[in-house]
Amino acid sequence: MSENRMAIRQVELEVLRYNPETDDEPKFQRYSVPCKNEWCILDALNYLKDNLDPTLSYRWSCHMQVCGSCGMMINGEPKLACKAMVRDYAGVIRIEPLSHFPIERDLVAVADDFMAKLKRVKPYLIPGEKRSLADGEYQQTPEQLARYRKYAMCINCMLCYAACPEYGLTPKFIGPGAISLAHRYNQDSRDGGRDLRQEEIATNEGVWECTFVGACSEVCPKHVDPASALQQVKVASTVDWYLEHFMSWVKK
């Protein structure tokens, strides 16, 4: 890290601009932004919008790696703009909207496809055992929590979709994020909805489209490790398949 956090240097940003209503195709626009050493890319974009070009569109909200809104391609890699630090980049920094998604405007990607897939996998608790208020809370041991906690860290930022070559090639693939969240609830001791979710994810366009490239886990800003979730889903679905076809009397 630099010795002076407040030192300022001019940083060249090459930002993708696209307004579908007026532009034939996306093009890059160059800006020179005075950046402090302690800034993240999102700070640089905010400075740019406030002082140089108010027409630039991009999503952001929390500025602290929680909301998952500011995912974008920074020098070709999917990153959260609030997590990528300006000081870690030399030369011109190229900023584009997330790969594999249509562009709504400038750096804003259309998230409809991911949202629809998320809904399909039922990423919420479907209680296995109904309890009344009088029965009290659902209890869970630390071991039971540890089985899904990592997968519960997902913030729906879609960086894994931008990194996944299979999603790029086959857009109907349900994808790493949504399948990891399905797995998160399948692994929860309080949940009983696995059979419903398997109908969506144990399919050809579900987990079986995954070829374990592993890029999703490399780019995940919350260390969810989607690739491990998908491999666990494959093992469990394979066991299901053999049980369903050869030992249908055994309860899963």
Place this chain on the structure above:
Amino acid sequence: MAKSNKPIIWGTFAAGGELVSFVTPVLILLTLLAAVGHVPDMLGYDALRGFAAGWFGKLVIFVVLFLSLWSQAHRLRITFYDFGARADTLVAIMVYALAAVGSIATLVFLARL
């Protein structure tokens, strides 16, 4: 949506992948040792031929070769896919046919021992 039947293929891929990563390096090491002239008595030609002639030896050799072949066939198939070759059915038929030929050849050789 219908659940996938890919577990049939993936089962051999997963089991074979585990096997290949644990057993194959040992086999390569032993083969290299043998190649430079260090053959322990236990792994001499006669001892190994005796092992392969028994039903247990045949079973072990068949399982190792069968799973290795099928897992690597599947690995090749999805490598083609990752590189963007969209002729998945054609690739699948070719690589699985190779694995099947290898498996049958293994059976034939083991039966003749």
